[in-house]
Amino acid sequence: TAEVMSHVTAHFGKALEECREESGLSPEIMEEFKHFWSENFEIVHRELGCAIICMSNKFSLMQDDARMHHVNMDDYIKTFPNGEVLSAKMVDLIHNCEKQYDDMTDDCERVVKVAACFKTDAKKEGIAPEVTMIEAVMEKY
Numbered sequence: 017t018a019e020v021m022s023h024v025t026a027h028f029g030k031a032l033e034e035c036r037e038e039s040g041l042s043p044e045i046m047e048e049f050k051h052f053w054s055e056n057f058e059i060v061h062r063e064l065g066c067a068i069i070c071m072s073n074k075f076s077l078m079q080d081d082a083r084m085h086h087v088n089m090d091d092y093i094k095t096f097p098n099g100e101v102l103s104a105k106m107v108d109l110i111h112n113c114e115k116q117y118d119d120m121t122d123d124c125e126r127v128v129k130v131a132a133c134f135k136t137d138a139k140k141e142g143i144a145p146e147v148t149m150i151e152a153v154m155e156k157y
């Protein structure tokens with residue numbers, strides 16, 4: 017659900033500042049990770065892909081090939097309130113997007129494509145949170 021996704025995003029987003037330097041993601045491109053879900057934020061910058069890889073590695077959510085670690089992602093989502101209602105769906109959506117861009121060899125470029133695909137599909141499925149929902153739970157993490 018969108019409510020669960022707001023928790024996942026609020027927690028995951030905390031790793032952004034630790035990853036700014038190595039990813040080269042400037043605050044001009046993305047000020048806070050909650051804007052990932054903003055209607056007017058376009059997921060197009062290679063630096064955002066690099067940042068997502070760096071952030072995912074903080075929580076062991078990716079394999080060495082910069083693809084999602086299915087078991088760890090499932091476990092991670094389940095650590096949030098009602099996470100068990102979102103985990104399988106989210107892993108499925110992300111994996112489906114990964115398959116569409118599997119031929120891309122630049123990890124950062126590929127991950128930003130996968131992330132954009134995931135945002136579109138999560139909206140279609142009605143599990144994309146509003147930025148205000150993320151703001152409401154950010155203080156918990």
Ligand code: B8M
Binds near residue numbers: 025077110
């Ligand atoms: C990575 C889980 C964090 C969930 C927070 C919300 C949105 C972040 C989206 C990135 C999804 C892209 C997953 C990367 C898979 C790379 O193949």
